[in-house]
Amino acid sequence: GQQLNQxxxxxxxxxxxxxxxxxxxxxxxxxxxWYKQDPGEGPVLLIALYKAGELTSxxxxxxxxxxxxxxxxxxxxxxxxxxxxxxxxxxxxxxxTYKYIFGTxxxxxxxx
Amino acid sequence: xxxxxxxxxxxxxxxxxSMTLQCxxxxxxxxxxxxxxDPGMGLRxxxxxxxxxxxxxxxxPNGYNVSRLNKREFSLxxxxxxxxxxxxxxxxxxxIGQISGANVLTFGAGSRLTVL
Numbered sequence: 056g057q058q059l060n061q062x063x064x065x066x067x068x069x070x071x072x073x074x075x076x077x078x079x080x081x082x083x084x085x086x087x088x089w090y091k092q093d094p095g096e097g098p099v100l101l102i103a104l105y106k107a108g109e110l111t112s113x114x115x116x117x118x119x120x121x122x123x124x125x126x127x128x129x130x131x132x133x134x135x136x137x138x139x140x141x142x143x144x145x146x147x148x149x150x151x152t153y154k155y156i157f158g159t160x161x162x163x164x165x166x167x
Numbered sequence: 168x169x170x171x172x173x174x175x176x177x178x179x180x181x182x183x184x185s186m187t188l189q190c191x192x193x194x195x196x197x198x199x200x201x202x203x204x205d206p207g208m209g210l211r212x213x214x215x216x217x218x219x220x221x222x223x224x225x226x227x228p229n230g231y232n233v234s235r236l237n238k239r240e241f242s243l244x245x246x247x248x249x250x251x252x253x254x255x256x257x258x259x260x261x262x263i264g265q266i267s268g269a270n271v272l273t274f275g276a277g278s279r280l281t282v283l
Contacts, residue, residue: 061209086270086272088272095276096276096277097171097257097259097274097275097276098210098257098272098275099274100271100272100273103270103271114203143209154225155200155212156212157211158209159207159209160209
């Protein structure tokens, strides 16, 4: 089946540092989504990407749809304590219709 | 503006018991989904319903059944619960189409199920 590798699995960073995480797929995707999940809550959409090469920002967050259409990146600039949580990527294949595949998540901890 | 509502939030079952998780969305979305989340595994698709009247298996459908009751509601049933079904279950919905901004998944808050 399709594989979606997300890295790193976890990160401990100092407040104010920049954060980078990425997802790589074994197949081509036509949509990439990035979500954040707080403890005890459902994932909340951060950024959606629809075109190869697309670069989209949402405040301090920037995500890119890789040129190969098999990867995506999320950057968080100047991290703050409320950035703590689990970040998930999700992709939708060109051959699929409504099914999204999720990465295993990046657990972010910010040290004040 | 409730979005996606799941009930119950927490449930403890004994092995072999049955139960139904309920999900309702008020965004007039066509597609609805059930995912399960296990530590280190991300979110895995159990079943989805592309539109009212249709359901399809996802990645991990064994041991589950679903019903798309109407456009708003999509339920997940465990007929004979097993400890391996201990997990957090998320319902999601989405619109369909090629317009940018469509196709994103909106999630409920989750239902935490423990099977003893």
